[in-house]
Every structure is written in C-alpha cells, then in structure tokens.
Amino acid sequence: MSPQLTLQAPLDVPPTEVSPYLERLWNGMLEGSSGAATFTLLVWEPSWLEQQMVRLGLIEGPIRGFDRSDVMLAARQAVIDCGLPLSTAPMDPRLAWALGQRPGDQVSADLRGQVVEGAISAHMPRRLITLAPTLDGGRPLETMVAAYCPLPDEGGTGAACGDAVVLRGGMQAIQQNLALIQPLVGEDLPCWVWWNSSLDEPLEMLEALAPIRRRLVIDTSLGNSRRCLDVLVARIEAGQAVNDLNWLRLRSWRESLAMVFDPPSRRAALAAVVQLDIDVEGDNPVKGLLLAAWIADRLGWHLIESRSIGPDAGSLADEAGIAAEFERTDGVSVRFRLMPVPMGMPKAHPGAIVGLRLICEPADRAPLCVILCSESGGCMRLESGGMASLELAEEVVPLPEENEEMEMARLLSGGHDSTNPLLAAAAPVAARLLPS
Amino acid sequence: MTSLLTNPLRVGLRQERVISPQCIVIFGASGDLTHRKLVPALFELFRQRRLPSEFAILGCARRPWSDEQFRAKMAEAMADQVADHGSSWEQFAQGMFYEPVDLQQSEHLLRLGTRLDIIDRLRATRGNRTFYLSVSPEFYGSGCRALAAAGLLADAERSRLVIEKPFGRDYGSAQALNKVVQACAKESQIFRIDHYLGKETVQNILVLRFANAIFEPIWNRNYISNVQITAAETVGVEERAGYYETAGALRDMVQNHLTQILALTAMEPPGRFDAEAIRNEKAKVLQAARLANQQEPWQCCVRGQYGGGGTREKPLSGYRQEPGVNPNSTTETYVAMKLFIDNWRWQGVPFYLRTGKRLPKRLSEVVLTFREAPVHLFDAAGGAPTPNQLILRIQPDEGAEFKFEVKAPGSGMRSRPVDMGFSYDDSFGEPSDEGYVRLLADAMLGDPTLYTRSDEVEAAWRLYTPLLELIEESPWQLPVHPYEARTWGPAAADNLLAEAGLIWRRP
Numbered sequence A: 001m002s003p004q005l006t007l008q009a010p011l012d013v014p015p016t017e018v019s020p021y022l023e024r025l026w027n028g029m030l031e032g033s034s035g036a037a038t039f040t041l042l043v044w045e046p047s048w049l050e051q052q053m054v055r056l057g058l059i060e061g062p063i064r065g066f067d068r069s070d071v072m073l074a075a076r077q078a079v080i081d082c083g084l085p086l087s088t089a090p091m092d093p094r095l096a097w098a099l100g101q102r103p104g105d106q107v108s109a110d111l112r113g114q115v116v117e118g119a120i121s122a123h124m125p126r127r128l129i130t131l132a133p134t135l136d137g138g139r140p141l142e143t144m145v146a147a148y149c150p151l152p153d154e155g156g157t158g159a160a161c162g163d164a165v166v167l168r169g170g171m172q173a174i175q176q177n178l179a180l181i182q183p184l185v186g187e188d189l190p191c192w193v194w195w196n197s198s199l200d201e202p203l204e205m206l207e208a209l210a211p212i213r214r215r216l217v218i219d220t221s222l223g224n225s226r227r228c229l230d231v232l233v234a235r236i237e238a239g240q241a242v243n244d245l246n247w248l249r250l251r252s253w254r255e256s257l258a259m260v261f262d263p264p265s266r267r268a269a270l271a272a273v274v275q276l277d278i279d280v281e282g283d284n285p286v287k288g289l290l291l292a293a294w295i296a297d298r299l300g301w302h303l304i305e306s307r308s309i310g311p312d313a314g315s316l317a318d319e320a321g322i323a324a325e326f327e328r329t330d331g332v333s334v335r336f337r338l339m340p341v342p343m344g345m346p347k348a349h350p351g352a353i354v355g356l357r358l359i360c361e362p363a364d365r366a367p368l369c370v371i372l373c374s375e376s377g378g379c380m381r382l383e384s385g386g387m388a389s390l391e392l393a394e395e396v397v398p399l400p401e402e403n404e405e406m407e408m409a410r411l412l413s414g415g416h417d418s419t420n421p422l423l424a425a426a427a428p429v430a431a432r433l434l435p436s
Numbered sequence B: 001m002t003s004l005l006t007n008p009l010r011v012g013l014r015q016e017r018v019i020s021p022q023c024i025v026i027f028g029a030s031g032d033l034t035h036r037k038l039v040p041a042l043f044e045l046f047r048q049r050r051l052p053s054e055f056a057i058l059g060c061a062r063r064p065w066s067d068e069q070f071r072a073k074m075a076e077a078m079a080d081q082v083a084d085h086g087s088s089w090e091q092f093a094q095g096m097f098y099e100p101v102d103l104q105q106s107e108h109l110l111r112l113g114t115r116l117d118i119i120d121r122l123r124a125t126r127g128n129r130t131f132y133l134s135v136s137p138e139f140y141g142s143g144c145r146a147l148a149a150a151g152l153l154a155d156a157e158r159s160r161l162v163i164e165k166p167f168g169r170d171y172g173s174a175q176a177l178n179k180v181v182q183a184c185a186k187e188s189q190i191f192r193i194d195h196y197l198g199k200e201t202v203q204n205i206l207v208l209r210f211a212n213a214i215f216e217p218i219w220n221r222n223y224i225s226n227v228q229i230t231a232a233e234t235v236g237v238e239e240r241a242g243y244y245e246t247a248g249a250l251r252d253m254v255q256n257h258l259t260q261i262l263a264l265t266a267m268e269p270p271g272r273f274d275a276e277a278i279r280n281e282k283a284k285v286l287q288a289a290r291l292a293n294q295q296e297p298w299q300c301c302v303r304g305q306y307g308g309g310g311t312r313e314k315p316l317s318g319y320r321q322e323p324g325v326n327p328n329s330t331t332e333t334y335v336a337m338k339l340f341i342d343n344w345r346w347q348g349v350p351f352y353l354r355t356g357k358r359l360p361k362r363l364s365e366v367v368l369t370f371r372e373a374p375v376h377l378f379d380a381a382g383g384a385p386t387p388n389q390l391i392l393r394i395q396p397d398e399g400a401e402f403k404f405e406v407k408a409p410g411s412g413m414r415s416r417p418v419d420m421g422f423s424y425d426d427s428f429g430e431p432s433d434e435g436y437v438r439l440l441a442d443a444m445l446g447d448p449t450l451y452t453r454s455d456e457v458e459a460a461w462r463l464y465t466p467l468l469e470l471i472e473e474s475p476w477q478l479p480v481h482p483y484e485a486r487t488w489g490p491a492a493a494d495n496l497l498a499e500a501g502l503i504w505r506r507p
Helices: A015-029 A049-054 A071-082 A092-099 A170-177 A176-184 A203-209 A227-238 A251-260 A262-273 A286-299 A404-412 A421-433 B032-047 B067-077 B077-084 B086-092 B105-124 B135-151 B171-184 B200-210 B238-267 B275-288 B437-445 B454-473 B492-498
Strands: A011-013 A040-044 A129-134 A142-148 A164-169 A190-194 A214-218 A242-244 A275-280 A302-309 A320-325 A334-342 A353-360 A368-374 A389-399 B020-028 B054-062 B096-099 B127-132 B159-163 B190-192 B226-231 B289-291 B303-312 B335-340 B350-356 B363-370 B390-395 B399-407 B414-423 B478-487
Touching: A011 B414, A015 A164, A015 A176, A015 B275, A040 A176, A040 A203, A040 B135, A049 A071, A049 A092, A129 A170, A129 A176, A129 B454, A164 A170, A164 B437, A170 A176, A170 A203, A170 A251, A190 A203, A190 B200, A203 B096, A214 A227, A227 A242, A227 A286, A227 A421, A242 A421, A251 A286, A251 A353, A251 A368, A251 A389, A262 A275, A262 A353, A275 A286, A275 B159, A286 A320, A286 A334, A286 A353, A286 A421, A302 A421, A302 B414, B020 B032, B020 B105, B020 B437, B032 B054, B032 B067, B032 B086, B032 B159, B032 B437, B067 B077, B067 B086, B067 B096, B067 B350, B096 B105, B105 B135, B127 B135, B127 B454, B135 B159, B135 B171, B159 B171, B171 B454, B190 B454, B200 B399, B226 B238, B238 B275, B238 B303, B238 B335, B238 B350, B238 B454, B275 B289, B275 B454, B289 B454, B303 B492, B335 B492, B350 B492
Parallel strands: A040 A129, A040 A190, A129 A164, A190 A214, A214 A242, A275 A334, A368 A389, B020 B054, B020 B127, B054 B096, B127 B159, B159 B190, B226 B350, B303 B478
Antiparallel strands: A011 A142, A142 A164, A275 A353, A302 A320, A320 A334, A353 A368, B226 B363, B289 B335, B303 B335, B335 B350, B363 B390, B390 B399, B399 B414
C-alpha cells in the first residue's frame, strides 16, 4: 500500500487553538460526518536516524518518519563510515548517535505525521496524533491539523473519517505542552500509543504519553537490553496492554518451530529437550531471549541460572554470549546458549535471529536435532559438532521484510485490551535470562 | 482429528484477523442451533482471543427469558466447555444478553433497537451489529422486512445479516426470497450460510488448486476423465423427519453442499483472493453446469430410499418406518446424478454427484480420475493399469491421496497401483475449528468469501429445476428405488456410470 497524504493541506494552528479548531472542524465544516468510531493513535516519532541523515545530506528530504528503502541503504553505508562494527543494524540507536557527532546543516521539509502509511490508514484511525521532536532541542512548538481519510479504493467511503494532529518542535517545547495532548485523546475510544523509538529515551515522556489504560506499542530491539526488558515486564505487570514489535518479528520463528512438532509422531520429543542454542546478529540478545523464554514457558521449564560467557571455542562469534540452565518438569537439566554472530549484512533491527538448534533425547527413539536457519544467515555454526547420529529436522525460516507500519497495522486490526498471554508469560523469563 | 498430545508450541500461534467491536444478535436463540453451534463457536473465538473486549451477544426469541436465564441455559447446554474453562466462561458470559422478541411484532423491534443502543453504551460495541436469522425458513423474508422496517439494517457498513439454510426450496422461491432480502439490505450485508464451506478441507480445495503450480495445468478435460463427488451418511433421518419429508436428499444435500463442492472443484482460478473474485468464478461455473440430459432428466438421475437392514441384534428400520415419516413416503434419502459443465475446461467430462443416508460409511470426498496413459507399456499386476486418481477427503480422516502406478517389486516390469497420502491428522495433529467458528468469524469480519451470493444460490437451484419439476409433476418417471440400509444405494445408481464403463469409487 502506498503512503497517503492527508486529505487537505495541514493547517498551522496555534497550540492552544488545536482543540477548538478540531471542534469547529467536526461540528461545522464537516457537518454530517461524525468520524470513524475506531481508535486514537498517538505516535512518538522522533525519527532521529532519518533526521540526522537528512542533516548530513546522506539522504534527501523531506523527513517522513517511516521506513524508507533509501534510509536503509544510506544507513548501511553510514555504519561503515562511522567505524561501527559491521554487525550494527541500521536501526540501532547507536548509529543515529554516531551520526549526531558529525557536522552538517542541511535542512529539509518535515512531513512527519502528515503522511500516513496506507496499511495504517486502512484501519481509519479516528485521530492520529504525532509528536515529532526535532534535532534542535530549543525549537518552539508548531502544531498542525488536518482532516484525513483513506482513499475510496482502499475501502473508505470518501467522507472524512478522521483527523491528524502534529506537534513538532524541540524536546523542551513538547514536554512543556504535553497537557495539550490529554484533551485530544479523549476517553470514549481506545487509544494506542506507539513508541516508535528507542527505549533509551527519557522514560518521563513514555510515562506521560502512555498511562496504563492506553494500549502501548514498543520495540525492545531498540535500546539497552536490560532497560528494554525491564520496561516491557514492568508495563505488563502493571496490567497494561503491551505489544512489542520485536516479539512480533519472532512470528515466523515460532511458527516454524511449532511446525516441526506438528506431526504427532514428533510431539513426545518436546518433553525430552536437553539443549537449546540460539544465534543472534550482533550484540543485542533480547530477541533471542524472548524466543528462548517462549520455548521454556511453553515446555514448562524452570530457570536455574544464567550467566555471561565468552565466545564458544571454534565459533565465529567474538562477543560474549549467555549461558543458562533450565530444569524440565521431570527434573532433567536443559542447557541453553545464546551466542552473538557477526554478520556482514544484518537485518534492519538489532538482534535478529540467525539460527536455532534444539536437541531432544527421548527415551524410546533416536535423538532428534532440530535446526532452524534464517534465509540470510545460514546455520554453519549450529550444524557443526557430532550430530551424525541424530535424526535431523532442518528448516529455513522465511523472514518477510515487513516494516514497522505493517506490523503496527496488524496490531491495530486486533484491538485487544490486554497483553498477548504468550508475551506476558515469556517476558519475565527473558528478563531473568539476561545476566545482571 | 486429535492426537493424544497437543503441540505446546502451537498454542496461541494462529495469526488470525481479529473481529472488530460489535454485537451479534441471534434470532431463534432458544433453538437447538444456538446452544449446539453458535454460542459454542463464539466461545471458541473468545478463547482464541479473536473477539475484541468490546463484544456482546444478544439472544432473541419469543420465550420470556431474562439475561440470567439465557446465560444459565447456555452454560447448561455447554456444561463440558464451561467446566473446562470456568473463568473464561465467566468473562464471556458477561457479554451475553437476552431480549424477548417476536419478529412479527413491530413494537418488539422498536424495543430491540433501544436495547441494542443500551448494549452499545454498556459494551462499547459502536453500533456495529451482526444479525443471525436462526429461525424457521418461512420467517426469513418477514424477519428481514421487520429488521429493515425498524431501521436496523440501514447502516450498510455496520450491520450484517446471516441467513441459515435452506435458502428457498426451488428456483422460484429462492428468487423471491432474494428479492425480499435485497430490498432490505445490500448484497454486501447478506451472508447466506452453507456450513460445508466452513470445513477446513473444503477450503483446502481452493488452496490445493491455486497455491500449487502442479495441479492447475492438468485440472481439465485433457487429463481428467471424470469427477465423483460423494457425501455419504450412516445415520438415518433421526429427529428431522418433519423437515426431511418436505426436503429430501436433493434439497437437503445436493443443491447446497455438494453443489458448493462442485463449484470449488470446477471453478476457474480467480484473479485475486477476494470474496467477489471467488464468488464470480463459482457463479460462472454453476451457470455453465447442466444435467447430463436436460430433456429426459430421469436418464441422468437416480433416487433411492433406504429400507430396513442391519443385523438381527441391531436391526435398522427403513425410512418409511421412521417416526414422523409418511408410511407411503416417496421422499428420496439417496440421490445420484450426472452433470456436465459446458465450458472450455470441462466440456465432455462427466461429474457424478451422490449422497445418501444409511450408507455403509460416513464420508465426503471428491475423486478426480485421470485419463489412462495413452500406451500401456507394462503389464499390470491387477490385470489392467489403474487410472491415476486424486482423492480429496473432506471427512473423516481429512486429507488427500494420489493413486499412481509403480513398478511391482521383483523381476519383470509389472506395474501396480500405490497411494501417496496426506493426512491432516499426521501432519498437523490438531483439531480444526468447527465450521461455524470460521463462518461466524467471517460474517462478523464482513468477509463473505465463504458465503453464497444470490446468483450462486439461484444458479444452484436452476441447475436442479428439471429434476424438481419432474419429481413434482411426474414422480413416476423418477421413481424412488429402495435400497437396503448400510449398502451403497440402489443398483440403478451404478448404471449411471456403467454406460461410460465407469464404477463408483468404493471408499
């Protein structure tokens, strides 16, 4: 789906005039159209990487605020130019920070919040509020308002169905004007808060935008691993409906592993797992830990201990991994290793899974070794090491390149007011797996 | 389709569309279907997290029940599920309400509208509604009119109407009912249910055909010699004599279920996977279908009626001896027929349909028999090479099977047939959702792909009109042949195929 511009040119309105203007818009100019009874989407959209790259002239503007192929291409080059490890994912916040240290003063139009991804607009948000902090922290607040609607060929009726509000300015100005947002959100419709940035950013802003009653979307691949998992667990424990895009990107891995054990003849082997190995790209372990935690939770394993380890002898990895021991329901120990693997062409987000190996030793049949490999990564490391005597089930996991907006649209089509139980169960285990 | 151990990694993994906030209104809520199929299906959707938190069920019937009584009745009828998932049921039941409604009383409809507004506020269901007509077929038309008159179908985007089968009892009555229904709501709001389309294996016909490049090139008259579609039941008429006496196998099974399977098997590939593209192709193929002999329909159809049978220990009564059945009844409990489809793909390929009660096995299947190899190079162990067959098993033991010739072990070059099988049970080992789970979800999502459109229904009735007229006007030309219970129907049915040198597959 192609992105869509707002129905009308966004109108600059003084911050204090936003609410009265919207009231006039719906009661006067758009009389007869009550707007979609759907939801409010509140987006924290700093797009630091895109802003930095535009400032440095690495890409052309305007700044739009969602995934663009040219941003990805330029980001991969920038990783090299900035001297970051090759395994650094383009979306890694450290890249934006590194670019921020370089001089540059290119300026460009800023369309954040004014261009709506088609997949999201198809769900007809009643109100789309975008908070767009600028690199210039002292910039005053600008507010823009527009009526907005999906095009008729995508299911819209042609009548206005929602509005878009953009608050753009320096961090200080946004923080000072947070009180503007509350009346815009309203309480009669569900509200989604999409924290489309690193969780390393000041948590006060997250607290202000996403009280527990709102449905929160975060991405635990972006930011310090401990902090990401702690935020995730704390929000889930507080009863918030939390969705983690990093968890959603595990979908094909969970599905592929489940598929291996769909044939009833293989099911018994699941009760006899003795070893689990997961390889991840670069040094971000969160996704791998979430995958391991999901498996552990589903199979009823109890975590005994977890610790950092050095690289495996003979492995490609040159960074520290994580070793842990679980106990199965029958008391047998399960060994777990998560190892970082250097990649020349990492996926867009930090910590993508490269491979998974599960070794089962059922009492009444030959040992089974399940190896799942990513399409791009291969499984050389996991395939090595004396497995000739094992029954081998090897699959390649398809990894569709879906951008955040597509994932977000998938979430919006759901509408649950609670956290997915699988994530709610896996997150605390993942947090405990991460060594202190 | 269950295994002893469930796959713990499979739990909660389905990536399904989630239904938008809404209230489903079930008319006929005191009837069997509601507690046997509809509410259990909704509860299953709830447990799968496919219902949003903003959801409500409003049961409507003439009985003066309260919300609490309705919840208690449903809980009683679903005692096993409630016992297994007590806390889920508690949560689910909070969204269940009841309103006494007689669809013929306009003031009841006004009261219903008010109640729905209250539920909208209480459950945040946003005026989004699915009305399910699970009432006696004679009230379909008047029920639609009543809902329309009360303005409950006015919002085409936020109201949908599900109509149970049978949709009409012949071409004329189906046309008339379509006119009434379409005067009350847009076609996009109308969901005519055929629960066979909710079956995983029926939907798999589409996937098998159009997700695999190997089948479509040979799925035509150049390679297929004939197609057999069978839906066999072991049970008799049971408690349905009242309805069955007026319907018979032709109306009860062939016009809807078997014809839908025929359409899915024979349709052209749709340009895209959306409801209208698929239904266009289904309608087109049904419009191209005809009885093998329209001038003398008795030549291409055989009717039968089961007689007594069974064993001395377990005797089975004949149809005419069943409670509620006219002792002189001429209602068919078995019907077999031969059809052709007049289009480029299927010209000259006979399609044989059969269904019956009290047959030896309960099964539904589609069998595509391929043409013989042009030259027989090898001796066949069985005397003659067996033609290749692709068998799509719809129930039970859901799956598919391909029969082909291989070299028989040993010296020489003799061929013998073998089976290559796919079984849902062996591959997935999980029970598939009950058909109503899928169909209800689709209706609430506003997705009509698995529902029949007005032109499909009419084309299906038109296809059998010569037979229905014959049964009505000159029944002696299409006599009801008796057959012994637990046999494969009357011998006359074999003659339908014998003239082409074929036999029914004995599953």
